[in-house]
Amino acid sequence: MAFATLPNFNIFESTNAARKEIIKALEDKKFNFIGVYGMGGVGKTTLMQAMMKELKNERFFDRVVMATVSQNPLLKNIQNEIAESWGFKLKNYSESESVGLLWRLIQQEKRILLILDDVWEPLNLKDVGVPYGDKEGCCVIITTRFSDMCDQMNTQYKVEVKVLSEANAWELFRVSTGDCVDSSELNAVAKEIAKECGDLPLALVTLGNALQNKDRAIWNVALDQMKKSMLWRIEDFIVSEDDLLPYVLSEDIFEDIDNMEEARNRLHSVLDTLEQSCLLLNVDGKTQVSGCTILFERWPF
Incomplete structure (x- = not known):
């Protein structure tokens, strides 16, 4: 996602507030299973990607691993994505062998953080091969669209990633378009499109990148389509x-x-x-x- 490459991701109030809350929970030794939730497109994945780099650089964990779960998860794919952090491929491993390998790899790390991104249904961590609860220094973060998914998986702490403020949303959209929205020709239509994006980073960046260097007629087409399509968004x-x-x-x-x-x-x-x-x-x-x-x-x- 393009947002991940933008500088100063954490300057936005909503994402920075979530980041600070996650850090605070990780610093508290009694929390080793954290749920991060928020509506689709709000920036949960990008926040986790940015935090991975931060936590590695600060030596907060010896290893930080992120795997995508998704709506229709395949256990083998999740396991393989985790194993790749150590350079292993699980193609020729059976399910029980994969569980055993991941268990041993995680156990050998002194302090490790595993991020499971985009969880839609409860996931048994031990079925994956994660010795959560059986190893000191093993922390898990899940991201999900559903607040109650955190409860169903018995997370110890929940953090909500909220939509951007109106000012932050406009600044993100502006940067994503290469500042072309500052022109008198595009400024008015650009502000309407940014408003239609509902303060969601994914929408703002996707549209901003797509419309960069396009002429006024194409901006008008985009705005018309967004206003007519019920699939795009629901008016606040x-x-x-x-x-x-x-x-x-x-x-x-x-x-x-x-x-x-x-x-x-x-x-x-x-x-x-x-x-x-x-x-x-x-x-x-x-x-x-x-x-x-x-x-x-x-x-x-």
């Missing part, structure tokens, strides 16, 4: 359970509802699930629908 607005309840009842969204209290409880449960999945935000005690889902297609420019 504050919504309450009281706002939604009449729609739930009139549209018969829930089946087998006998009374108003049951409908309200079901709605509350659904909203809580969405919030735990970072598809809704809680802002000052109010639920906010936010630009949370981005499906990047090949743009026609």
